[in-house]
Every structure is written in C-alpha cells, then in structure tokens.
Amino acid sequence: MPSTVDGLWDRILAWLTQHAPATLDRIAPPAADADIAAAQEAMGANLPTDLVAWWRRANGSASGWSHQRFDLLPMFGPCRIEDAINRRKTWLEVWRDYPIERGWLTETDIAQAQAKPAGTEAGMWLPGFLSIASSGGGADLFVDLRSGPMHGCVREFDKVDTDGGLRWVNVTAMLTDIVNALERDGVLDGWRALLDGDGTLCWDLV
Numbered sequence: 001m002p003s004t005v006d007g008l009w010d011r012i013l014a015w016l017t018q019h020a021p022a023t024l025d026r027i028a029p030p031a032a033d034a035d036i037a038a039a040q041e042a043m044g045a046n047l048p049t050d051l052v053a054w055w056r057r058a059n060g061s062a063s064g065w066s067h068q069r070f071d072l073l074p075m076f077g078p079c080r081i082e083d084a085i086n087r088r089k090t091w092l093e094v095w096r097d098y099p100i101e102r103g104w105l106t107e108t109d110i111a112q113a114q115a116k117p118a119g120t121e122a123g124m125w126l127p128g129f130l131s132i133a134s135s136g137g138g139a140d141l142f143v144d145l146r147s148g149p150m151h152g153c154v155r156e157f158d159k160v161d162t163d164g165g166l167r168w169v170n171v172t173a174m175l176t177d178i179v180n181a182l183e184r185d186g187v188l189d190g191w192r193a194l195l196d197g198d199g200t201l202c203w204d205l206v
Helices: 005-019 021-026 033-043 049-057 081-102 107-115 171-183
Strands: 129-134 139-144 153-158 162-168 191-195 201-205
Touching: 005 021, 005 049, 005 171, 033 049, 033 081, 033 129, 049 171, 081 107, 081 129, 129 153, 153 171, 162 171, 171 191
Parallel strands: none
Antiparallel strands: 129 139, 139 153, 153 162, 191 201
16 A cells, blocks of 8 residues: 555545545645745745645645534644644744743743754744644644654644644654554544544544
8 A cells, every 4th residue: 555645645535535525525625836835934944745745635624613624633633734824823922922021931942942853842832843733722733843853743732731742753654544543443542533423524532
C-alpha cells in the first residue's frame, strides 16, 4: 500500500466514499498556491513537504462550525490555511504579547524556547508553531517547525496545559494512523470510528 500523503489520502477518501459518503461534503477543496505561500510567509520558514502535500489535496474542513466540521481525528477537525494562520496569531497574542506586557515573560525567554529542538516542550505558544487542526474548544494540533530531527512533528497545544509531548513524528505518520484505524476498524487514541445520525464520520470513546 502507498505510504505517501497522496496514497494515504486516496485511501481515506475511498473509505469515506464507501462507508461515510456524507462526510465528503465537509472536506474543503485543495489549497491554492497563494494560500500555501501565505502560510510559508507567515512562518518565515519552509513548511514540511508532507503538510504541503496534504493541503494540496484538501484545505482543511469546509466549515468551521463544530456541527459541520470534518472530524478526521477524534476531537479535532483540520484547519483551513487561513484559519491556521489566524489561530497562530491569536495564540501568539495570548502566550507572547500579553505575558510580555505583564512582565511574566521576556523576549529572551521566548527566543530561548524557540531555539530549542523541535519536539521540546516550551510551556508557551512559540512563533515556530502552526495549527493544523482544532478542537473548537481551546486545543489545537500543531506542527512544530523549529529546527532539529523532529522538525515537522505533530503535537497538541491546550489553552490551560500548553504544549504537550509528541503525538506523531510528522503529518504522514498521523495520516497513517488514521488510515489504519478506519480500514482495520481499529482504535486511534482510545477512539473508534463510527457514523453519526447523518452518516458522517465521528469517533466514539472505547
């Protein structure tokens, strides 16, 4: 079986087409080159190739409303690029600008955390973090774009507990786990895929 982003996404679409076709309307069209360029400009760094490949297949969820969201993962729906950029801006205002104004953090604190290798817990939102999926309730999955062997790893950020440990080594690994959970009726982070009353993909805690 293909393990590239294109191959994995084809398998996800095939599963949805067969088992949950109503879900397909919740997937946004592919991202335009201008959208991807805007994300790269906002980050000031090269984006992971697998993230770009995923966005070229689907630019997140077609709707940001929780009851219409594309729940590709348990508790999380993929962000559109515009939303990802806006969420990053908001997180930075909350976890950088406001604490600096109050004297709780300094620019040096942030620079030191930003200089650490990707995957290192920071206890704050950093300029090198970019949201890729949102819970709609104060938690995001993000790619850590700091340098190091784990550049592009997927982690979780919570508005209370800040950044947690590693979730996946990259977007490809995340999509692989989703495919395996769907195709094998498996469990992903303690959740199993099922269909809601509208025949769309959702997840049930097991």
